[in-house]
Amino acid sequence: SQTIHQWPATLVQPVGSPLSLECTVEGTSNPNLYWYRQAAGRGLQLLFYSVGIGQISSEVPQNLSASRPQDRQFILSSKKLLLSDSGFYLCAWSTGRLTEAFFGQGTRLTVV
Amino acid sequence: SQQGEEDPQALSIQEGENATMNCSYKTSINNLQWYRQNSGRGLVHLILIRSNEREKHSGRLRVTLDTSKKSSSLLITASRAADTASYFCATDSGDDKIIFGKGTRLHILP
Numbered sequence: 001s002q003t004i005h006q007w008p009a010t011l012v013q014p015v016g017s018p019l020s021l022e023c024t025v026e027g028t029s030n031p032n033l034y035w036y037r038q039a040a041g042r043g044l045q046l047l048f049y050s051v052g053i054g055q056i057s058s059e060v061p062q063n064l065s066a067s068r069p070q071d072r073q074f075i076l077s078s079k080k081l082l083l084s085d086s087g088f089y090l091c092a093w094s095t096g097r098l099t100e101a102f103f104g105q106g107t108r109l110t111v112v
Numbered sequence: 113s114q115q116g117e118e119d120p121q122a123l124s125i126q127e128g129e130n131a132t133m134n135c136s137y138k139t140s141i142n143n144l145q146w147y148r149q150n151s152g153r154g155l156v157h158l159i160l161i162r163s164n165e166r167e168k169h170s171g172r173l174r175v176t177l178d179t180s181k182k183s184s185s186l187l188i189t190a191s192r193a194a195d196t197a198s199y200f201c202a203t204d205s206g207d208d209k210i211i212f213g214k215g216t217r218l219h220i221l222p
């Protein structure tokens with residue numbers, strides 16, 4: 001069966017520090033991968049998605065970047081965090097179009 | 113960008129009553145999905161309805177889709193305390209993106 005791992009679950013980082021959040025998927029190959037951010041009590045904002053290794057599409061220009069070094073690995077990064085980067089970050093995967101997405105448990109990032 | 117807009121933003125009902133949430137979207141879609149999120153957790157997929165379908169059932173869930181009005185509804189019958197959560201619609205426009213609405217916070221009162 002397929003599983004998705006996202007870590008860490010919580011993270012407190014100072015302003016100006018770097019960020020690296022990792023997401024890996026097991027039990028499937030060539031998944032579509034997604035990074036979303038959710039502000040408190042709000043909807044999900046699509047940040048990045050990827051349909052293959054090295055293929056990253058950015059939805060919102062901001063202080064973050066994403067990479068997909070391996071087929072089932074998706075990394076969200078920042079060189080210098082801003083206070084506004086605080087939020088709940090969710091990784092998800094799907095088998096492609098016309099299918100549902102499966103989510104990780106999320107990372108709650110607080111930038112102080 | 114936000115594709116779907118759920119309505120209402122928040123809903124409180126008595127246990128045993130039916131809960132109805134609506135979703136409107138802007139562009140043409142291949143399918144529409146509903147998800148549930150318990151507080152502080154990841155989202156769980158509930159049901160997917162394709163653009164050529166009008167109604168779909170899964171247990172106590174009933175989803176309708178009206179592509180002419182660009183809207184969908186999620187009905188939860190005989191609500192239970194465990195149904196308390198946020199519910200989101202999401203659309204797939206065929207471009208590999210899954211776009212979510214802002215969600216409806218459902219609270220089931222004992």
